[in-house]
Amino acid sequence: MIDRGIPQPHIHYITIDQIRKGLGHDLLKAAGLIVIIAGMTVPGKYLRGTPINLSEIGDITRATSGTPVILGGPIRLGYGSQGGMRASGFDFTGLTLAQSDIESFVYDMLAPGRGLKDPYSVDHRERTTQEIARWGVKGAFMIDQHPDYPHVMCELETYRGCARPEHCSFCTEPFYGESDFRNIRDVVSEVRALYHHGARYFRIGRQPDLFSYHARDRGGELPVPDPDAIERLYKGIRNIAPALKVLHMDNANPGTIAAYPLESEQIAKIIVKYHTSGDVAAMGMESADPAVVRANCLKAMPGDVLEAIKLVNRVGDKRGDNGMPELLPGLNIIHGLKGETSETFDHNFRFLKMLQDNGLMVRRINIRQVMTFPGTSMWQDEGTGKYHDLFMRFKDKVREGIDLPNLKRLVPVGTVLKGVMCEVHDGITFGRQIASYPLLVGIPDRLPLGQFMDVTVTGHGHRSITAIPYPLDINSAKARLISQLPGVGKKRTRSIIRSRPYRDGDDLAGKLGDVEGILPFIKIE
Ligand code: SF4
Known part of the structure; x- marks a missing residue:
């Protein structure tokens, strides 16, 4: 306009x-x-x-x-x-x-x-990359009209389209044709414009595989990744937006990472060098059943996905500034694809269990049933909902047997997560860090919405954690927050409250005895 x-x-x-x-x-x-x-x-x-x-x-x-x-x-x-x-x-x-x-x-x-x-x-046509370069910059002013401004995640498109000669049965990305890479300079200019208008949170998203941005076609099934292009993109963004608060990625093709481990490891290291922590490389595995992979022309066999997960863990599993690991894989699993049998569910569970047994972390496992679109080869398939009940049971089994232990390893009790934004009241307060795939945090108190706070992790659900404000002011905190402190139950909470106020750590120790376990998570005011 x-x-x-x-x-x-x-x-x-x-x-x-x-x-x-x-x-x-x-x-x-x-x-x-x-x-x-x-x-x-x-x-x-x-x-x-x-x-x-x-x-x-x-x-x-x-x-x-x-x-x-x-x-x-x-x-x-x-x-x-x-x-x-x-x-x-x-x-x-x-x-x-x-x-x-x-x-x-x-x-x-x-x-x-x-x-x-x-x-x-008016003709129905695709926009060109030159147009999107112009419109991205000219339209950046609009960001301050978003109700969450300035806490808005800006999605940066680097390209769209899929370079594979054959495509996954369910996917709509091939409708966009060959990959139409945007110029690095254009993406950086868009960041400059958004940053100028107050944007501080960015996600390099939209593309089906960030590792393939400006990848070179050498005639193989997948183009060869170009680490130099990724370095120039990330460096350009960091230079132009020095005070950005979040820089995350989105999709990564595990097939690319497995096929080109050297280039991919370089790229993963570049991402970790320039991004902000708590980042996720979302990998579309879709199925660990080789028969389903073949029937749907999926992008990677289970062995490839395993290699990709190992690589990202190796480079990214160190804990970063915001309390989350730097960069972890996310995993997408789809049920209802062609060739699925009841054994497909066993294949998928065994794969996830094997990751767990090998100490590999996955930030989140997204399990869904396929939604079919006209024009994809899944469109004619009638069997998408055939195993619905099995699907529901499988989801529960993964939540209990995989997600929960995974979450406990990801953010153990006592981990401090920085910058959680309070978003919703529902009995307690729910909040999240601003991130590409943020973890849901439940805080057992009614806190002002929109407030940012650091929190200490105190417990785990299947897909969320419980946490309390960090550091907790022991002289004024409510009993239900104190009782969440590591190692503190109801009885000890009562003694803590009875002996308030405390002057300092010595006073606390004098009145309560051993307080080493709680000192890292509290303040005394
Ligand atoms: S899901 Fe398959 S078809 Fe779709 S973009 Fe990825 S590799 Fe290409």
């Missing part, structure tokens, strides 16, 4: 959560053009922020009758709210679906000198 001469004050950004709270309706009514970005290709559950659904899109369209509404984003591939289902088509009157890139559609609709073009006369 800016590139078409629309002044900044005329461009507004609202999230669906704001609309749900009754905000922004006047803006919608007064708008001359409404652009809705919606849809997801990877279904998930979120602590805050639920993606817009079809009935909400319909409500907005009806409430603003007469105003052109353009819908785009991943929803153009089909709409689905959860895994295990087919993404469906939909039909709304009064709305135009941008069937390719919504950015270029809106740009073309605003052709100079012609007012707002009739959407039916």
Whole structure:
């Protein structure tokens, strides 16, 4: 829009959560053009922020009758709210679906000198990397309209498309064709613009495999990674945004890492040198059943994934500044793929157990049922939900037998996590560090939302941890927080409270005896 001469004050950004709270309706009514970005290709559950659904899109369209509404984003591939289902088509009157890139559609609709073009006369086309370079910089001002600003994670696209000659059966990435790498200089310029507008949290995301950014095609199944390109990208970002608070990555193809271990180890070391800790290389394993890997043309055999996990652990398992390991693999597993049998679940569990037995850490294991999209080879498959009950039991077994012990090793009791933002009240306060894949932290107290604090880990759930503020002020803390201190139960909590206030550590020790176990986690004020 800016590139078409629309002044900044005329461009507004609202999230669906704001609309749900009754905000922004006047803006919608007064708008001359409404652009809705919606849809997801990877279904998930979120602590805050639920993606817009079809009935909400319909409500907005009806409430603003007469105003052109353009819908785009991943929803153009089909709409689905959860895994295990087919993404469906939909039909709304009064709305135009941008069937390719919504950015270029809106740009073309605003052709100079012609007012707002009739959407039916606009071509559906992909935006070029030159356009995205321009628009990324010109649109950076918009960040301060986000309700969480300045605590907003900015996703930086480095490329899209998949270089493999054959593609995984479920994946929509091949719709974008060959990898269209963005210039390193352009990505860094986008960071400069966002940083200038107050952005401090960045994730190098969107691409299917960061290790393949600017990889060179040498005629093999996978292109050869270019560590120099990754170094220039990360160094450029760090130089231009010296006070950034988070720099994380997203996807990594375990097939690339296994095929090119030397280049990949160099890249993992470069990432750890320039990033911020608590980073995750999310690996799409999808299945540890070789028959399923073959039937779906998946990118890596279990042995390849194992090598990739070992490499990332070797380089990244040291604890970093924010209390989390520097860089760990994340693992995505998909059920409902072609060729799946009940034995597939055993293959997958055995693989995860083997990681655990070998002391390998995984930051998080994402297990889901496949969502099928038209145009993928899974689309014709009828068997996606065949083992639904087995799938639910498998998930529970992984949560109990794998996730829980994994989490205990990842962040043992007594670990101090820095910069947890309080986000939701639900009996207690839930918060997270701002990160690509943050750990959910439950704090047994009602704390002001939006506040940042350091916490001491005191317990583990399957997918979350319990923690208390660090350091805990022993003279004023509530009993339920004191009772969470390592080695302190109900009885000792009562003695601690009875003998308050304490002047200093000596006074504490004089009144309570051995306090070595709690001293690292408290303060005395
Ligand atoms: S999931 Fe498969 S098809 Fe999709 S981007 Fe990765 S390697 Fe390519």
